Structure formats: structure tokens, C-alpha cells
Amino acid sequence: MTGPFGAAPAGSDSPRPRHRFRRLRRSASLRALVRETRLSVDDLIWPVFVKDGDGADEPIASMPGVARRSIGSVVAAAEEAQSLGIPAICLFPYIEPHLKTEDCADVWSDDNLVNRTIRAVKAAAPDVSVMTDIALDPYNINGHDGYVVDGEILNDETVAALVRMALAQARAGADILGPSDMMDGRIGAIRQALEAVGHQGVTILSYAAKYASAFYGPFRDAVGASGALKGDKKTYQMDPGNSDEALRLVARDLDEGADMVMVKPGMPYLDICRRVKEEFGVPTFAYQVSGEYAMLAGAAQNGWLDHDKVMLESLLAFKRAGCDGVLTYFAPQAARLLG
Ligand code: PBG
Numbered sequence: 001m002t003g004p005f006g007a008a009p010a011g012s013d014s015p016r017p018r019h020r021f022r023r024l025r026r027s028a029s030l031r032a033l034v035r036e037t038r039l040s041v042d043d044l045i046w047p048v049f050v051k052d053g054d055g056a057d058e059p060i061a062s063m064p065g066v067a068r069r070s071i072g073s074v075v076a077a078a079e080e081a082q083s084l085g086i087p088a089i090c091l092f093p094y095i096e097p098h099l100k101t102e103d104c105a106d107v108w109s110d111d112n113l114v115n116r117t118i119r120a121v122k123a124a125a126p127d128v129s130v131m132t133d134i135a136l137d138p139y140n141i142n143g144h145d146g147y148v149v150d151g152e153i154l155n156d157e158t159v160a161a162l163v164r165m166a167l168a169q170a171r172a173g174a175d176i177l178g179p180s181d182m183m184d185g186r187i188g189a190i191r192q193a194l195e196a197v198g199h200q201g202v203t204i205l206s207y208a209a210k211y212a213s214a215f216y217g218p219f220r221d222a223v224g225a226s227g228a229l230k231g232d233k234k235t236y237q238m239d240p241g242n243s244d245e246a247l248r249l250v251a252r253d254l255d256e257g258a259d260m261v262m263v264k265p266g267m268p269y270l271d272i273c274r275r276v277k278e279e280f281g282v283p284t285f286a287y288q289v290s291g292e293y294a295m296l297a298g299a300a301q302n303g304w305l306d307h308d309k310v311m312l313e314s315l316l317a318f319k320r321a322g323c324d325g326v327l328t329y330f331a332p333q334a335a336r337l338l339g
Pocket of ligand 1 (some may be wrong): 133134135136137145180181215216217218219222233288289290291
């Protein structure tokens with residue numbers, strides 16, 4: 001061999017490589033031809049934060065580029081989702097502190113913030129599916145997903161409230177209900193109640209494997225639950241050390257009537273996504289949660305990471321792990337790049 005690297009010493013001729021994987025990486029067209037996994041706009045669910053009143057969007061400091069929006073601004077977001085081809089948006093309410101109560105009565109009101117938003121979005125952007133969150137935390141004076149008595153999170157009493165919440169959302173026109181509370185028995189209770197009143201077409205995407213994670217911090221700022229929350233959620237959300245338990249939870253929720261299941265958070269739990277998809281073969285979603293978004297968007301804001309590249313790479317990883325789609329705050333930005 002000649003050139004800047006010099007000749008191989010005499011007698012050291014190494015055999016030619018039998019496999020040259022680099023052949024198929026030589027050009028963009030060859031790489032495209034053999035790519036195993038693709039990300040498309042069809043894979044995205046866009047979580048949005050809604051607040052009451054007609055005020056301007058309020059940026060969330062710990063989630064650069066994300067804001068709490070008025071109903072009118074959420075409608076504009078839904079219209080944007082529709083024109084970008086994003087299949088679904090997911091609504092999370094910011095409830096004013098003075099409206100938080102111990103019984104969380106606002107959750108089953110037909111005229112609460114979320115239900116008014118569902119109706120407005122369905123009227124303006126009928127092609128976009130509307131997903132909701134079913135859990136008490138934004139409405140709860142304790143910041144917990146369930147009722148709290150003497151420091152205990154009550155399971156069955158909470159499930160009864162969640163059923164009323166689910167029915168109100170179904171009446172408002174929600175397409176996908178997302179129970180995120182991790183109480184036992186809520187999927188079966190909600191499914192039976194929906195059937196009983198003629199909402200058999202409403203879909204349930206269960207937050208089946210939801211871990212007690214520190215990556216939800218920025219979300220709790222966004223929905224105004226950080227200040228209220230006393231203690232942690234470890235008695236109802238999963239232990240981050242567990243994996244077999246995730247499979248048992250998914251089996252249970254499917255058996256109770258879930259149509260789709262979710263793993264949450266996302267990127268630190270891709271092993272769980274893979275196991276769930278392989279074991280059950282059902283529509284499986286991951287939630288790239290607020291803390292994951294904050295890490296990537298914050299680093300990009302500082303110039304430490306390339307925003308668009310890490311965004312698309314992180315989203316593609318969910319597909320490669322077996323997910324059918326991903327809830328991500330990057331949805332509109334990713335959709336614009338994916339065309
Ligand atoms: C509440 C809920 C949470 C998230 C979605 N639904 C927070 C929590 O469980 O404390 C987190 C989403 C995110 O961090 O982006 N039931």
C-alpha cells in the first residue's frame with residue numbers, strides 16, 4: 001500500500017475482510033434502501049397544556065419552547081396538527097390553585113377546562129384525535145393522582161372518581177382516554193362504564209407501565225402540581241428496578257379492556273418497550289416525558305447538542321425499540337422536519 005499511511009511491513013499481509021458492512025453505508029441512497037426502522041408523522045402524539053382565560057401563551061421555564069395555552073391557542077395547535085398530519089393531541093390542564101380541592105369535584109364536570117377544550121378542538125380540527133389524561137393530580141389539593149386520607153392514597157374511591165371523569169370526557173367527545181393514575185382496577189371500571197352508557201367506541205390507551213420517575217418534574221411545573229405535591233408517588237407508580245412487573249401490568253390492563261398500552265418515561269425504559277412489544281404484539285406507545293424533553297431542549301438551547309438531530313434520533317429510538325408511536329413535546333417540530 002502506498003499513500004500517507006505507508007506500506008504494510010513485509011510479511012504482515014492481513015487477509016481481506018470477509019464482510020464489509022461499510023459497503024451499504026457508502027451513500028445516502030444505499031443507507032435508505034436498507035434502513036430497518038423509520039419515523040413518520042403518523043407516529044406522533046402531541047401533548048399540550050391548556051389553561052383558562054384568553055391570555056397569551058405562558059412559557060414553561062423548564063420546558064424551553066413549550067407553553068401553557070388558552071383554549072383558543074390549543075385550537076390553533078390542533079389546526080396546526082391537522083395540517084401537519086399529526087394524528088393526535090393529548091390535553092393536560094393547568095388548574096388554578098384556588099380551584100384545587102380535596103374531592104377534585106371539577107374532574108367530572110361537563111364544563112371543566114378539559115371538556116370545554118375537547119369540544120372546541122373537535123369542532124375545529126375533526127381529523128385530529130383528542131386524547132385526555134385521567135388522573136386527579138392537577139385538580140387535587142395534595143397534588144396526588146388519587147384521593148388522600150391520612151397520608152394514604154385510596155384506590156377504590158379514586159377509581160370511582162376516575163370513572164366519572166372518563167364518562168365526562170367521553171361525553172365531550174374524547175377519542176382516546178389515557179388513564180395515567182396507576183390505581184388498580186381502573187381500566188376495567190372505565191371500560192364497563194363506557195359500555196354501559198353507549199360509549200363502546202371510545203379507545204383506552206392505558207399508562208400501563210408507569211414508573212415513579214424523577215423525569216416528570218417539569219410537567220408538574222407545567223400543570224401547577226409541583227407546589228401542591230406532598231411526598232412521592234411510589235405507592236402507586238412502579239419501582240424503576242422492575243421489568244417483569246411491567247409485563248404483568250400490561251397483561252392485566254389488556255385483559256380489563258385497554259386497546260393500547262404505554263410505557264413511561266421513554267428513553268430510560270426502552271428495554272421495557274421492547275419486552276412489551278415482543279410479549280404482547282399490541283399497539284405500544286412510549287411517553288418521552290417532560291424531563292427527557294428538558295434535557296434535550298435545554299442542552300440544544302445552550303448549543304451543546306444539535307436540536308433537530310437529537311430530537312429525530314431520540315424519536316427514532318422508540319420505533320427501533322418496538323413502539324408504534326410516541327407522545328412527545330417535539331411533535332410539531334418533528335412533523336415539520338419529517339414533511
Ligand atoms: C399525571 C401525569 C404525569 C405525567 C403525565 N400524567 C405526572 C406524574 O405522574 O406525576 C408526566 C408527563 C411528563 O412528565 O411529561 N398523572
